[in-house]
Amino acid sequence: MPEYPTALGASTPDTITLLGHDLAADVMGEVGFGELAFWLATQRRPSPGEVRVFEAVLAALADHGFTPTAIVTRLTYLSAPDSVQGALAAGLLGGGSRFLGVTEDCGRFLHEVIVAHDPLPAEEPGWDALALDTVRARRESGRLIPGLGHHVHKNGDPRTPRLFEIAEEEGLLGPHLSLFAAIGRVHPQVLGRTLPLNGAGVCGAALADLGLPLELLRGFALLARTAGLIGQLAEELRRPVANEIFLSVDLNNRSIPPEPFPSPDGGSHD
Amino acid sequence: MPEYPTALGASTPDTITLLGHDLAADVMGEVGFGELAFWLATQRRPSPGEVRVFEAVLAALADHGFTPTAIVTRLTYLSAPDSVQGALAAGLLGGGSRFLGVTEDCGRFLHEVIVAHDPLPAEEPGWDALALDTVRARRESGRLIPGLGHHVHKNGDPRTPRLFEIAEEEGLLGPHLSLFAAIGRVHPQVLGRTLPLNGAGVCGAALADLGLPLELLRGFALLARTAGLIGQLAEELRRPVANEIFLSVDLNNRSIPPEPFPSPDGGSHD
Amino acid sequence: MPEYPTALGASTPDTITLLGHDLAADVMGEVGFGELAFWLATQRRPSPGEVRVFEAVLAALADHGFTPTAIVTRLTYLSAPDSVQGALAAGLLGGGSRFLGVTEDCGRFLHEVIVAHDPLPAEEPGWDALALDTVRARRESGRLIPGLGHHVHKNGDPRTPRLFEIAEEEGLLGPHLSLFAAIGRVHPQVLGRTLPLNGAGVCGAALADLGLPLELLRGFALLARTAGLIGQLAEELRRPVANEIFLSVDLNNRSIPPEPFPSPDGGSHD
Amino acid sequence: MPEYPTALGASTPDTITLLGHDLAADVMGEVGFGELAFWLATQRRPSPGEVRVFEAVLAALADHGFTPTAIVTRLTYLSAPDSVQGALAAGLLGGGSRFLGVTEDCGRFLHEVIVAHDPLPAEEPGWDALALDTVRARRESGRLIPGLGHHVHKNGDPRTPRLFEIAEEEGLLGPHLSLFAAIGRVHPQVLGRTLPLNGAGVCGAALADLGLPLELLRGFALLARTAGLIGQLAEELRRPVANEIFLSVDLNNRSIPPEPFPSPDGGSHD
Incomplete structure (x- = not known):
């Protein structure tokens, strides 16, 4: 049988460890969330100064208002309110080459x-x-x-x-x-x-x-953004705007005739 | 024109605010990431005690080893290494009714x-x-x-x-x-x-x-898990197991004849 | 070792089978795509009449213009043009209880x-x-x-x-x-x-x-919609509207003060 | 107000059009699903020969057995059975540079x-x-x-x-x-x-x-795969293997000590 080595979470009937430490005794209540995220990514515990810089970065990236990712999360929640995970995942999928x-x-x-x-x-x-x-x-x-x-x-x-x-x-x-x-x-x-x-x-x-x-720098931007998108959903729950965004697009659609591709004059793919 | 109210991120050419505070001066370097996530979700700054309980919860939920979500993130990264956002989003999509x-x-x-x-x-x-x-x-x-x-x-x-x-x-x-x-x-x-x-x-x-x-309690579990999944990816980069997981399934497939549905004896949908 | 039975795709160095049939000889060029989707889901080959009804359903559900799913796919592509799979997946995530x-x-x-x-x-x-x-x-x-x-x-x-x-x-x-x-x-x-x-x-x-x-009726709606979302992306490539949608929201944001939750007067969670 | 032109789906109280045609009268029951997908992507109706080649391609790509995408869809459904859209989206996210x-x-x-x-x-x-x-x-x-x-x-x-x-x-x-x-x-x-x-x-x-x-060739592979992933889910419903896959990984995990990154001898990022 193959074996799958990991230093991350592990458990026995009586204990749970994370990164070689007792989760309940040594991590919960002792390690901040930014610190833990850093530790999980590097398997070394950061210094307080490293945590401060890291969390300053996360704060800088957490939310930039009505970005495409925020709009996407709100619209997806409007359309599928049964799945908070889907709304968050949809927003994160905008975290690609251009915006994040x-x-x-x-x-x-x-x-x-x-x-x-x-x-x-x-x-x-x-x-x-x-x-x-x-x-x-x-x-x-x-x-x-x-x-x-x-x-x-x-x-x-x-x-x-x-x-x-x-x-x-x-x-x-x-x-x-x-x-x-x-x-x-x-x-x-x-x-x-x-x-x-x-x-x-x-x-x-x-x-x-x-x-x-x-390879994972984008991942930290996405971690920060996850917190921001939860904030967007929380605000959407109390001050919904997604339906109005949807209508502002749908009601302003303009029907045009199809434009065959590639164009009839032999225009190329590009 | 419709207007879209928000208390989250906003910017002018010279300033960036988040939750009504100057992001650079008052948030970066001053607010921890767990604290910020709480603040974004409730629009009120939590007390230090609230932050400690909240971060203890996040620590408890961040990573549980080779869960389906962790396996999914690793396999998706194997298959599409160009898209860290896709690997994280895929893992989060397992955060539904059963596991999270x-x-x-x-x-x-x-x-x-x-x-x-x-x-x-x-x-x-x-x-x-x-x-x-x-x-x-x-x-x-x-x-x-x-x-x-x-x-x-x-x-x-x-x-x-x-x-x-x-x-x-x-x-x-x-x-x-x-x-x-x-x-x-x-x-x-x-x-x-x-x-x-x-x-x-x-x-x-x-x-x-x-x-x-x-409505968003699942969202906080997903936030915690995002940090865990980044840890899974970081470990996958250095100690890859996804290809072996894939092969352990694919090489142990057993071809069986199709089983028509619904069954020919009129068996019902269920 | 566990074994994983399947009647779907299987291959040896010289052959590829799908549902017990030779993929190259018996499926490619012989089986339409709607027919194949039905066959894959039920493991029985549908009659021509069943295919016609099934494809009529897929046509009915493929695209409804600027729905939230269509807007989401376009915005995600705007934000992460490197990942077509992310844009399609994000759109499908709106296929939940309300719209699909x-x-x-x-x-x-x-x-x-x-x-x-x-x-x-x-x-x-x-x-x-x-x-x-x-x-x-x-x-x-x-x-x-x-x-x-x-x-x-x-x-x-x-x-x-x-x-x-x-x-x-x-x-x-x-x-x-x-x-x-x-x-x-x-x-x-x-x-x-x-x-x-x-x-x-x-x-x-x-x-x-x-x-x-x-259990999978929603899945067929999503299959139909995948074709529609590809159409949305194809149109976005030639007649982009996503950036204008984004700006129409972002430029009409209105900054409001945070609204602490739960409300200070002890208003409940709901 | 901005306007959003589209030749795709549009509706009035009495009619629904798609690509400039009456959806009910001219598309439903008249246009196969592969044909429709081609039409949506190019805004021109393909010839029967084009449809046959296109559907042969879709058949070739629909399902390749226990690929990472198939395993991911099954595991995600195991973990979040409430969200078929999440399971399909997660599988599609593996459709990146390596496998599709x-x-x-x-x-x-x-x-x-x-x-x-x-x-x-x-x-x-x-x-x-x-x-x-x-x-x-x-x-x-x-x-x-x-x-x-x-x-x-x-x-x-x-x-x-x-x-x-x-x-x-x-x-x-x-x-x-x-x-x-x-x-x-x-x-x-x-x-x-x-x-x-x-x-x-x-x-x-x-x-x-x-x-x-x-730009969308990957999208057609994903369309084909959506049909395949629905087949995977349909089989999972009747012959579940996802839990056994999960356990085959989880039970064969091997706990190892953390490996700090970057390595203490100053090893570089790469």
């Missing part, structure tokens, strides 16, 4: 630069030089810099300086945040205009500095 | 009894009398008592006394927990055998005592 | 009446008498009749007579449809007004008459 | 080659020359050829010749299938060994030849 993916993309992008440079700069001028090379190379290959720019907070995303500040206070301003900050300082020299370092990007940099698995 | 639903069912069941009794008992004997009536009525209608019994922890679920203890320490042992405890004391008189009060049930009682919306 | 559930509820409701009556009526007057009893009993218990009424097609749902006609043509107008038709004739005597038999309801009756598993 | 993605990847890959060559070859030798260039270029860039190779059907996937045959019969063997066939003939010259053209790949080629939107 910046966190992961930014963390990965910074990490690729960092692992390719040894030794890393010790001081700000060194980071600026590395950032300048990075932004130039990225620009030459025609690709955007993840984490740069915001469609609303054009003059600066208030989450960004705050997260730098918290990381600094906790002594956790590591290479990913350092490089990200340097990109914020030098990119105008290359791009010819000043863009804000956005909140999703700085969160990715901070999560990478915490040593969390890069 | 006890928390909600128990909270609702206790609440129904409580709202129907005014005034509520002040002392243990009074709770025992109410519990006895409740168990008897339930039994006579042929229905099970939510939260009673466990297929593994037959002599007692270690989470249950611990959660009572934490609630007691924080002065938050309210009517739902009181009634649940009384059911634990009196049910042998009616059922003729002693069953444990299970962990999922006591979590439902505690969440109800915290005043969280009953 | 009538089909299942109606099929089950009719079936419960039918299995409780032996012998069943042979003629219209007998069905009318049974329907009258059924509607009266339902009304006395304060419950609605599934499949009766429509918020738009108040004078009659055009799908309903058409599906009766197709079933009649194919000799497949069985007891569920007969009872449903009788309910349409007699309910005004009890309710005091005439309501249309709606399309979702007649679909449930027809699927039940085809002998499909009642 | 070959169809899409292969169609896109072939299409990229084809749009870059004008005029296209008219005869087999010309296709072989183009295929040889294509395989060589792909190999030099270190990338695999989508649709080439199968872990079980090492000597040939029986679906592949059958689909070529059906397309040939219907006069629908277009450039994508022609190039794919040529790759099958010439790749041993470059790779030094003969690999089978797999079924998922040939399905992608056939769907691309039908002119279906490339």
Whole structure:
């Protein structure tokens, strides 16, 4: 028979352990939820400073109002109120490349630069030089810099300086945040205009500095968002808007004739 | 134009607010993640004691090892590694009536009894009398008592006394927990055998005592489980078992002839 | 080792079978998709008449324009364009009790009446008498009749007579449809007004008459809707509306102060 | 107010239209389900030959036995039997890059080659020359050829010749299938060994030849799989295996100590 090793939850008739600890005695009442989420993902207990930075990231990502994910959760609950799990899952499925993916993309992008440079700069001028090379190379290959720019907070995303500040206070301003900050300082020299370092990007940099698995950075954004979507459902229960959203679309539909695809003039797939 | 009111996330070019507070200044770095999740769901900031009970519940529900939800998340990631959101959503979809639903069912069941009794008992004997009536009525209608019994922890679920203890320490042992405890004391008189009060049930009682919306009790179990599923994915990345699970099923398939439905002898749908 | 029996797909290095048939030789090119879906669900090959009724039901349920499920699929694709499976899954998650559930509820409701009556009526007057009893009993218990009424097609749902006609043509107008038709004739005597038999309801009756598993009637509605949601995505690719839907909500948000729950005056959970 | 144009479902109190046709009169009972799915995706009614090829593809992809998607759907139903939509959605979420993605990847890959060559070859030798260039270029860039190779059907996937045959019969063997066939003939010259053209790949080629939107090729695989997953659920209802699968994993778990990440010796994220 195959065996399936795990360090996560396990139980016997008399005990329940989680990560090798007695769940009832050592975890319940002793470990905060952010701390536990970090611990589950890394199998090491974070320091209080790490927890503070991690929870600041989760707070930054938990809810951004009427995003597509929030609207989707509310509409799905309207349509299938018997399944809270379905409403939450539907909302999380919007957590892909466009709306929640910046966190992961930014963390990965910074990490690729960092692992390719040894030794890393010790001081700000060194980071600026590395950032300048990075932004130039990225620009030459025609690709955007993840984490740069915001469609609303054009003059600066208030989450960004705050997260730098918290990381600094906790002594956790590591290479990913350092490089990200340097990109914020030098990119105008290359791009010819000043863009804000956005909140999703700085969160990715901070999560990478915490040593969390890069493949799952999007997962932490989704964890934060799960709390936000529960908040959306709780508000929907008391101040429903989903039916009005639905009607605002349905009543403004405009019937048009079918448009055959591919087009009759031989227009291509694209 | 319709308007969509919300007290959750909102932003202007220069500010971001959440629940009426400045996100960067007042929430990030100041509010723990469990605390924030509670706040989002109730729109009121919980006390430290409420946070401790709430996070103890989340810890109790975060991960139970190789549950169907954990297996599903791992298999979905195996099959579609490009979509972490899909793997997490798939796992959460198992959070329905059977595996994660006890928390909600128990909270609702206790609440129904409580709202129907005014005034509520002040002392243990009074709770025992109410519990006895409740168990008897339930039994006579042929229905099970939510939260009673466990297929593994037959002599007692270690989470249950611990959660009572934490609630007691924080002065938050309210009517739902009181009634649940009384059911634990009196049910042998009616059922003729002693069953444990299970962990999922006591979590439902505690969440109800915290005043969280009953319609969303399952949602909090899902929030806890999201952290657990991220842990499952993190472990899968380093110690993969999903492919072996898949093969252990696929290689042990046994081809049988089709069995027409409904059966040819006119057997009914059921 | 456990074994897992199945009559569905199986393969060896040289062959692939499905339902005991050679997939390449006997299924591909020979079996239509509606026919195959029926066969997979019942493990018996349907007659051409059964296929025609079944596919008429799927056509009736495939797409209803800008329903919540359609909006959800479009918004999820906007937010996570990397995951078509996520966009489709999110849309299907709206297929619950309210929007797609009538089909299942109606099929089950009719079936419960039918299995409780032996012998069943042979003629219209007998069905009318049974329907009258059924509607009266339902009304006395304060419950609605599934499949009766429509918020738009108040004078009659055009799908309903058409599906009766197709079933009649194919000799497949069985007891569920007969009872449903009788309910349409007699309910005004009890309710005091005439309501249309709606399309979702007649679909449930027809699927039940085809002998499909009642537990999965909702599943057939979801299969039909999957085709519809692909159509929604295809249209979204060429005539995108999701971003405008999102903005129409987000830009019309109205920030309100938090409303603590439960309310400070001790308002209950409900 | 914004307007949302659509050629899909629309209704007035007296009529329901779909793709500009009267749903009840012109679609129900007249249009097969595969035909309708094609029509919805392209807004043009396919020819009978196109329908036959399309439905052959759907048959080829509908069910492959105990795949991760099938196991996931069964486990999710075990865990949340109240939500058929959740069980189906969870299974579909496995339809990503690894298990169902070959169809899409292969169609896109072939299409990229084809749009870059004008005029296209008219005869087999010309296709072989183009295929040889294509395989060589792909190999030099270190990338695999989508649709080439199968872990079980090492000597040939029986679906592949059958689909070529059906397309040939219907006069629908277009450039994508022609190039794919040529790759099958010439790749041993470059790779030094003969690999089978797999079924998922040939399905992608056939769907691309039908002119279906490339962005949604995965969607058609998911439509086919929805029918298969309903079959899996129907079988699970009568011959349940999900609980045994769950127990075969859970009872063979092996508790191991946590493995801190990143590793204490400074091992990197990767």
